[in-house]
Amino acid sequence: MEKICVLTMHRPFDDRIFHKECKTLSRAGYMVILLVPHTNDETVDNIMLKRLPIYRSRAMKFLYLPIRALFSAMKQNARVYHFHDPAFIITGLLLKIAGKCVIYDVHEDYKLKIAEKSYLISPLRRILARIFDIFEKIVSRFFNRIIVVDNHLLSNFKSHNAVKIANFPPIMEVKKREHEKFVFIYAGGITQERGILQIIKAVEYLREYSDKIKIILLGNCEDEQIKDALGQSKIVEYLGNKPWQEVFNFYGNADAGLLLLQPTSGYYYIENPVKMFEYMVAGLPVLSSDFPGLRKLISENNCGVCVDPTDPKQIARGMKYLVDNPDEAKRMGENGRKAILEKYNWENESKKLLKIYSEILKGKGEVFN
Incomplete structure (x- = not known):
């Protein structure tokens, strides 16, 4: 062996x-x-x-x-x-x-990640990113x-x-469960770069939908600003970090997935985000950042809606569209699931x-x- x-x-x-x-x-x-x-x-x-x-x-x-x-x-x-x-x-x-x-x-593209490290001063970030890029390519x-x-x-x-x-993701069955409200879910790092503050701010434009929707967030949160904002929202429910297998049980209780990455250089060029495909295998339509790679994926498979992830109003508008068009949302989710079974x-x-x-x-x- x-x-x-x-x-x-x-x-x-x-x-x-x-x-x-x-x-x-x-x-x-x-x-x-x-x-x-x-x-x-x-x-x-x-x-x-x-x-x-x-x-x-x-x-x-x-x-x-x-x-x-x-x-x-x-x-x-x-x-x-x-x-x-x-x-x-x-x-x-x-x-x-x-x-x-x-x-x-x-x-990941590590040179882009280094260039965005907030604990490094700006000129040093660029220098270290360039040095690492050269070093990585030579050694590799x-x-x-x-x-x-x-x-x-x-x-x-x-x-x-x-x-x-x-x-x-692996091909798997995600058991759907009946629930009253339209549930949006996000699973991953609870950080500002992942658009969590924008999601919370979008709630301000969803007041007339407060009895129709719920937003569930799963993941580790160490950001004090986000923690404070979470405590002020009745629509958003933060459930903490969950094991990978258990996350899919929550997907079964959801109606749409949120992937609102912010336009940092590390995310803007992303093509195959893990969460996108997890939502798709669970049969969930995706409310996604309007970045080139993500837009291409959504468009080719007709499996979601793209919005400006920096604009809470646009995020809220995308949420309203999915809530107001449940049959279309379901069809998008089915398209995503089909794409997973066939190729992703x-x-x-x-x-x-x-x-x-x-x-x-x-x-x-x-x-x-």
């Missing part, structure tokens, strides 16, 4: 990493070891979780965790090392120098494979042996992942320069 070691700073039971990639590899007969910040070692669904330290300090997390991960990874003596975070690039490079097969899994040439989630990232690594594996599903994407591993282990995954 071939041994695979996965390294990440994400949550232990992350949707893409644990529930999709690790489970796919385990079911295919690989021995999967997941090095992850966790409270203890344990085995879940035949995947061995090996504990890395949980650092609260950002400096400790980005300086010391990659070192600890390197030593732990070397002990595993795996055939393939698959890492998911840019902070592990040096770790991956050292593993490659040690003669290991290494895969770099890129989830040494890895056996680069996995990216969309075409925008694929273009960034077009000469780097890159393969696109979209973060589509993990069952299709998982075949690409297994092909990559098969090629690497057969010696066909050598580095392209």
Whole structure:
């Protein structure tokens, strides 16, 4: 049985990493070891979780965790090392120098994320973003494979042996439950960048609909401004963070999904947002930000409505449209579900992942320069 070691700073039971990639590899007969910040070692669904330290300090997390991960990874003596975070690039490079097969899994355009870090002064953000971009592209040439989630990232690594594996959901049945009001739902980070304040402000323009609708928010919230705003709304119900599997039970109690990302450079170019496809697999129409990639997705599949995510009035108008046209909203949801069954599903994407591993282990995954 071939041994695979996965390294990440994400949550232990992350949707893409644990529930999709690790489970796919385990079911295919690989021995999967997941090095992850966790409270203890344990085995879940035949995947061995090996504990890395949980650092609260950002400096400790980005300086010391990659070192600890390197030593732990070397002990595993795996055939393939698959890492998911840019902070592990040096770790991956050292593993490659040690003669290991290494895969770099890129989830986001990290240079754009660095350019928006509020805790860095503006000139420093641009300088660090540029340095990281050059560094990432140079080092990535040494890895056996680069996995990216969309075409925008694929273009960034077009000469780097890159393969696109979209973060589509698995095909699943989401049981619908009867409820009185029209329920809008959002699941994910409760942050200003995700448009949560705009959603709350949109309630001001929905007063005549107050007895018809409810807005449910699921996810972790650390923003004090958002917490204060949540306490002032009777329509919006914040239910905190929920396990990934449980989120789909809430989708079954909803009528539409909210995806109102704000126009930061990190989000404006997004093509395959995870939440969009989760809503679609649940048969929910999507009220989405009017960005090029999202507009294309909504238009091609006729599965939702696009609005200016910075304008609470437009958001409210989009909500009213879905509430006032329930048959059309239902049809959009059915269109989204059909698109998932036909093309946007993990069952299709998982075949690409297994092909990559098969090629690497057969010696066909050598580095392209």
